[in-house]
């Protein structure tokens with residue numbers, strides 16, 4: 302595992318952007334929604350830690366954020382091979398770099414296509430459950446001590462529809478979704494009295510590589526660009542997300558997004 306060096310603690314930026322002063326970790330940052338959410342969070346004032354497994358894609362995202370005057374560091378990591386020690390190391394680096402963590406957004410998911418369970422490769426089944434469910438929990442667990450330190454922290458699990466993805470052929474990805482819905486409920490109940498808010502975000506169909514592996518082009522006609530859910534991601538990570546604490550939020554596209562200040566052009 303290689304990782305970028307974190308910059309020193311920066312002072313809070315002036316202004317009233319919804320994520321001003323917050324440090325947000327995005328897992329699956331170079332995916333369709335991950336990318337849109339990361340850009341929106343940077344515009345909303347967050348300092349970002351971008352976790353993904355492909356360094357060139359992470360670098361392109363970093364360039365886009367920095368071009369707009371945003372601030373981010375890269376954390377290359379493959380969730381398939383990472384273990385609890387790797388997540389503990391990530392949390393330690395965030396602590397030493399920033400001294401805080403205010404948001405954790407889970408956008409990574411492993412889905413290779415619709416297949417009958419009976420014909421699913423055993424390793425592919427395990428990979429989908431691991432990346433989609435276990436790795437999300439291991440990462441969350443490692444970050445909780447740091448998240449608990451602030452006055453208001455938010456963990457957002459991006460999920461798919463549990464009813465639809467527990468139907469035929471959704472395999473390990475679908476089973477992981479049912480587990481994620483349970484995880485949001487369980488973790489919310491356990492952390493109800495703390496500063497750490499748990500919520501789920503269930504977007505509608507979005508034109509991303511994941512959707513392309515599930516449906517043929519004609520069936521994707523109603524899907525929208527992931528950018529249309531970026532405002533909802535910012536909302537859940539900001540103080541306004543307190544209203545959605547413990548919920549799986551299913552906004553329509555462009556619904557619930559909060560107005561984002563534009564960053565000065567560089």
Ligand SMILES: NC(=O)c1ccc[n+]([C@@H]2O[C@H](COP(=O)([O-])OP(=O)(O)OC[C@H]3O[C@@H](n4cnc5c(N)ncnc54)[C@H](OP(=O)(O)O)[C@@H]3O)[C@@H](O)[C@H]2O)c1
Nearest residue numbers: 329331332333334379380381409410460461506507509511
């Ligand atoms: N698209 C939809 O219609 C839709 C609908 C409802 C919910 N969702 C949810 O939205 C979230 C984002 O999905 P998306 O549509 O944006 O899909 P996506 O574009 O395929 O993004 C998924 C991301 O997860 C990353 N990933 C997969 N395995 C990984 C691993 N082992 N280590 C690190 N990263 C890994 C992928 O990396 P690579 O680029 O390297 O593969 C990719 O960046 C998911 O939670 C999904 O369940 C999507």
